[in-house]
Amino acid sequence: MNALRTLGYRTLMLIVHLGRMAVFLAEIGKNGLRPPFRIRRLVGEIFDVGVLSLAIVCLSGATVGAVLGLQGYNTLTRFGAEGSLGAVVGLTLVRELGPVLTALLVTGRAGSAMAAEIASMVTTEQLDGLRMMSIDPIDFVVTPKAFAMLLVMPMLNALFVLFAFFGGYVIGVELLGVDGGTYVSSLEDSITFSDDVAGTLIKSVVFGALVGLIATYRGYNSEPTSAGVSAATTGTVVTASVSILIFDYVITALWGV
Amino acid sequence: MQRSATRDLLVGAFVAAGLAAIGYLSIQVGGLSYKGEGGLTLYAVFEEVGGLKERAPVAIAGVTVGQVAKIELDDLLRARVTLDLDAGLELPADSSASVRTSGVLGDQFIALEPGGEDAVLASGDEIAYTENALSLERLIGKFVHDSGLEEE
Numbered sequence: 001m002n003a004l005r006t007l008g009y010r011t012l013m014l015i016v017h018l019g020r021m022a023v024f025l026a027e028i029g030k031n032g033l034r035p036p037f038r039i040r041r042l043v044g045e046i047f048d049v050g051v052l053s054l055a056i057v058c059l060s061g062a063t064v065g066a067v068l069g070l071q072g073y074n075t076l077t078r079f080g081a082e083g084s085l086g087a088v089v090g091l092t093l094v095r096e097l098g099p100v101l102t103a104l105l106v107t108g109r110a111g112s113a114m115a116a117e118i119a120s121m122v123t124t125e126q127l128d129g130l131r132m133m134s135i136d137p138i139d140f141v142v143t144p145k146a147f148a149m150l151l152v153m154p155m156l157n158a159l160f161v162l163f164a165f166f167g168g169y170v171i172g173v174e175l176l177g178v179d180g181g182t183y184v185s186s187l188e189d190s191i192t193f194s195d196d197v198a199g200t201l202i203k204s205v206v207f208g209a210l211v212g213l214i215a216t217y218r219g220y221n222s223e224p225t226s227a228g229v230s231a232a233t234t235g236t237v238v239t240a241s242v243s244i245l246i247f248d249y250v251i252t253a254l255w256g257v
Numbered sequence: 258m259q260r261s262a263t264r265d266l267l268v269g270a271f272v273a274a275g276l277a278a279i280g281y282l283s284i285q286v287g288g289l290s291y292k293g294e295g296g297l298t299l300y301a302v303f304e305e306v307g308g309l310k311e312r313a314p315v316a317i318a319g320v321t322v323g324q325v326a327k328i329e330l331d332d333l334l335r336a337r338v339t340l341d342l343d344a345g346l347e348l349p350a351d352s353s354a355s356v357r358t359s360g361v362l363g364d365q366f367i368a369l370e371p372g373g374e375d376a377v378l379a380s381g382d383e384i385a386y387t388e389n390a391l392s393l394e395r396l397i398g399k400f401v402h403d404s405g406l407e408e409e
Contacts, residue, residue: 043268051271090286155275162278165286192312193287201279 065167086187118219153208307390
């Protein structure tokens with residue numbers, strides 16, 4: 001009986017959290033689209049989320065591209081189809097790996113920090129301090145962070161993909177001897193804007209919104225204790241990662257990108 | 258709030274690099290381009306297009322001049338292929354179109370063979386002379402049939 005009660009409570013709490021998250025999202029949207037626009041705060045957040053994630057994203061991109069080049073070459077060479085290496089590397093990255101891996105990396109690098117920062121502001125009652133000065137913490141703290149995530153994700157995604165193309169080129173062309181022109185032309189011919197590039201941008205914008213929403217929500221609603229800070233950080237990484245993968249499947253299934 | 262010029266510069270550079278990367282992906286890799294009205298649209302009817310797919314290139318003498326926009330069945334159950342060609346292309350009226358394969362197992366594309374007439378094809382015209390896709394299976398079948406190997 002107790003187990004049943006727990007299950008019911010958990011299910012209800014899940015629905016409650018979804019509802020609160022929707023209201024939270026609406027508040028962020030409202031504050032972001034209405035003056036005052038806190039451009040200064042936004043620039044600071046773009047620095048934290050974007051500039052500081054740049055190194056890990058570019059390095060991971062080049063590595064993933066190199067691995068794809070190597071794996072693709074080893075498989076394709078069995079069929080004598082090394083000429084399609086560019087298409088394999090390009091399509092895999094643009095349609096799938098680019099947006100998903102970028103979002104996972106940014107979740108770990110910046111989403112967790114975002115949640116921890118807001119959660120420790122809750123713990124040290126800084127958000128209450130803002131409220132006492134009649135500054136809405138959602139407007140002042142949360143909105144710039146969420147919007148920075150949304151704006152930065154497509155840019156990091158595009159950079160990740162380009163560095164991965166380069167990584168695949170280095171391995172495939174320089175090391176394994178695929179013709180450079182064949183690699184580039186098979187890559188460029190196989191990728192179209194309407195199917196592939198638009199899809200990668202849609203995915204990364206959705207993932208950016210997801211990570212931004214989850215990180216700020218978990219931080220904002222954390223328990224005001226040090227355990228609450230760590231729970232918010234862990235919860236952000238777990239929830240955001242799983243959501244990214246689920247939404248990735250849904251977007252791919254619905255629009256085939 | 259402290260204002261840091263270095264930070265602003267880095268953010269600006271990051272945004273510029275990010276937008277440039279998106280632009281490069283869209284335009285160079287994705288092939289996004291503004292196509293105004295006035296591109297040349299021609300039709301060609303084939304009895305067999307084999308593995309031809311939409312967006313396959315259309316080439317004259319190996320130079321890509323457009324792509325296959327649509328492949329559909331016409332009233333006589335033949336394949337009617339819509340070709341989207343570069344504007345300003347002056348193709349003689351007796352030009353012919355054929356479905357070819359790049360390499361032995363490569364993708365199929367449409368090759369246009371310019372004719373010799375003075376009149377040129379206008380948008381909406383149909384290419385009169387077409388050559389079907391070469392079907393390897395059919396060729397082998399024909400060879401087997403003609404050489405009488407079947408009867409053995």
